[in-house]
Amino acid sequence: MMPIRESIKPIRPFTRDDIPQVADLHRRVFGVNGTPSQHPISATLLKAYADYLEAIFFRNPWYDETMPSLVFQESTGRITGFLGVMPRRMSLRGQPINVAISSQFIVEPGNRKAVAAVQMMKAFLSGPQDLSLTDEANNISRKLWEGFGGVTAQLYSIHWTRMLRPSRYAASLFASVLKERKLLSPFLLAAKPVCDLVDAIAARKLPHRFSQPRPEVEAEELNLEKMLLCLSEFSETRTLWPEYDDRSLSWLLETIARKTQWGDLRKLVIHNARGEVIGWYIYHLKPGGASNLLQVMAKKTSIEEVLDHLFYDAWQQGSLAVSGRMEPQFMQAFADKRCLFNCGTPWVLIHSRDPDLLRSIHYGDALLSKLEGEWCMRFR
């Protein structure tokens, strides 16, 4: 009886044999560049998907068979749902905990879409992990997640943007609005020198707002060893803290560095005049666009200097703006540095049976940067 019952269960762990079907599902539902496609998958694209799914879901350094990715399989054998899972290690007040990050939650549109979504979410959240987390959720996922007792980490769902070249940044936003209408794009291209001039005048006339003075603190490349040391040194500053070792951190940084479409990965550690580490930051640098911060950490009294250095560095390299996710303990510093905040999607959603763990997150007492989330699990 058991084998028969097991064979008809629609939810089961994702295996390597499922890769072609999941790749096709991903492409059809999510699309490669955000546009769903119904065309047959090409051999090159299939290879890219296969490499991605293998590397992220089977060869990540935290791979654990007890926290597998999940597929929803119809009785015909066809896979119509996928939920990617990456286990992680964190510590809560120094005690190790298991975290499962969910990503790439895909369900084939159709009659059984709701059934597949509900069953996969239920199976995932009832796993052995202490904390379930997703940090790029839309409103539909949020409703589903909250339906199973998950909650929204609203503090971590706040995003900030710091304009470095306000005029050019505004023009780039305006251009993105007009892109579909194909109206004034050539005009905006021609306006670039004017914007540069306006930004230069703004920096001169309103230096406290728009100029990036050379920081007095020193920076150097944050290599693997230094980052491990920094993470260890700062681990007391939050009750919930990520745990990395040489292998896992190296894999994570290399995986993220390969996402070159987001820009070059810059990792800098900041020292004060006495040579003490006061913080660090990691971001994807995008000259001529908005750079994307993945992690910033600093001593409580030094966050402003670290942010000043970040903005100076991004400005010097040609960025128009820097954006990132809120680190709640530094909310005032972001505000003081004239960052604009945006709240809402993508949501950070959490689920745990441990109230102490949830409390740490709701109090903003956790290091939950993009490094600890889905960023490294993106297809491209």
Place this chain on the structure above:
Amino acid sequence: MKESLRIKPVRPFTKEDIPQVTDMFQRLLLVEGPSMRALSPAALPEYFEQIFFHHPWYDEAFPSLVYQESDGKIIGFIGVVTRPMLLRGQPIRLAISFHLMVEPKSRSSMAGMHLLRTLFSEPQDLSLTDGAGLVGRKVWEGVGGVTAWLYSLHWTRILRPTQHAVDLLATRKAISPLARTLSPLCYPADAVAAWMLPRRFSSPPTQYSEEELDVETLLHYLPQLTKVAAIQPVYDDHSLRWLLAHADQMKHFGDFKKVLVRDSRREVVGWFMYYLKPGSTSTVLQFVARKDAAGEILDCLFNHARRHGAATITGRLYPRYMQELSDKRCYFHRDGSWVLVHSNNDELLNVIHRGDAFLTGLEGEWSLLF
């Protein structure tokens, strides 16, 4: 016992202390806000008496506090107004504290900390201040209070972009004449902006009707529409009338508007209360919406404010509406006052940190200001 009481520097605020406290208030706090300077200091004694001794929830067991030196001089004050709330349907008592002040020369006495410690040792379930500055925040956190991060955020929606830009220019003395010159051009420029970018600078017309919000309707619908929150306010006819009457007096924030919104079947969808400032920034005290109608209420609010000439509208974040505010193209910022809380009840603090408490301007110190 009597001896020990006499030497305690922190004691309940009495009516006899009003002259000393108002004098301190006038010197230390009244000068800080430009809007406050427009008010007559002569009204201060009456204000202190009304707010701290005749508010609708007045209870001698939860007094405001003064810090008095041995020579009888009052060097510190904290105003306290307690009020009932519900935590998942169970009654709790909230103590709103505000106007915390200490004579600058006496700050080494740690009077602020002593005042707060005494307040926190009172039997209320939750202490809250929603107008704290950076110094106040440090003092609160120094004696066990915590920052309610989510409630310390504000949102702003730009309604008339050029009018807003001119309004900003007008605050800079050197270019305020230029701002006055440009002002007449704002109306056509904003009309063009609304035409070119309708999703950003105009709200869609709604099928809802608007009418003046009265106390009876508010009393009837407030419990229904706020019951989704774990912490909700409790009002009766007397307390709500008193609070709204006081809110209405604060003309320096603008013209107080209370608008009820009904759908085509005449059913209540929600309401909004705000201070309208034509040509400038209007401030929302409260908006409430039926489930899944927050976006529509925001459209009504923005339309109403735009129709009446507001350049921008701003308010404190009620986290439940974070997504709707974002969808309606509001931006968020952290400036001005902090919301700080203290409680010995972990569940209460968790509810607040999750953003699951209905705490708007009407439930805080905002509607109790001078």
